[in-house]
Amino acid sequence: MYTIGSILIILVIGLYIAWIIYTKNQSGVVGKEEDGTQIFDVLVKGVYSPSVLEAKVGKPIRIRFKREESAECSRYVNFPDFKIRKELPEGEVVSIEFTPQRKGEFLFTCDMSMYQGRLIIV
Template identity: 60%
Template sequence: MHVIGIILILLVVALYVGWIYFTKKQTGTAAKLEKGVQEFDIIVKGVYSPSVLHATAGSPVRINFLRQEDTDCSRFVVFDDLHIRKDLPRDQKVTVEFTPRKGVYAFTCDMGMYQGKLIAD
C-alpha cells in the first residue's frame, strides 16, 4: 500500500514538472511595449528569429520583419489564419499588425519552409 502511495506521489510530481517544462517551452519571446502595442522584431535569415512570439490576447500586436537575405524562399510571409501575405523586400522593415484572440497564429514563407508562431493568451 505504501509503495503505491509513493508511486502516485512521484507520478504527480513528474506530471507537474513536465507541465512546467512544457508551458515554459511554449512561452516564446516577449514583446516590447510601444504605447500599448506589443511590438516584435524578427530577422529573416535562414529562419525567423525569434520564431516563437508570446503576446497577450486582446491587445494589438505589431510584428516588424526585416529580411536580410536574397533567397526567394523567404520573399513572402504568410499568416494563413489572418489572410495576410506580405512581400519582404531585402533590408526593408515590413510591418504586420493585428489584435490576436487567445490562440496560436502560425506564419510561414510561401512554401512553409520558414515557420514561426505567435502565441496569445
C-alpha cells in the same frame, strides 16, 4: 552496481528534465510595449528569429520583419489565420499590424512553409 531499478529511475529523471527544457522552449518571446502596442522584431535569415512570439489577446501587435537574405523562399510571410500575406523586400523593415481577437497558437510561414514561426496569443 546498477540495477534495472536504478537505471529506470535515472531514465525517468532524465526524461523529466528533457520535458522541462522542452516546455520552457515552447514559451515565446514577449513583445515590448509602446503605446499599448506589442512590438516584435523578427530577423528573417535562414529562419525566423525569434520564431515563437507571445502576445496578449485584444491588444494590437506590430511585428517588424527584416529580411537579410536574398533567398526567394522567404520573400513573402503569411499569417493564414489572419489572412495576411506580405512581401519582405531584402534589407527593408516591413511591419505587420493587427489585433488578435482570440487566444491560441497561430502559425506564420513563408509561401512553402519551410520557414515557420508561431504566434501564441494568451
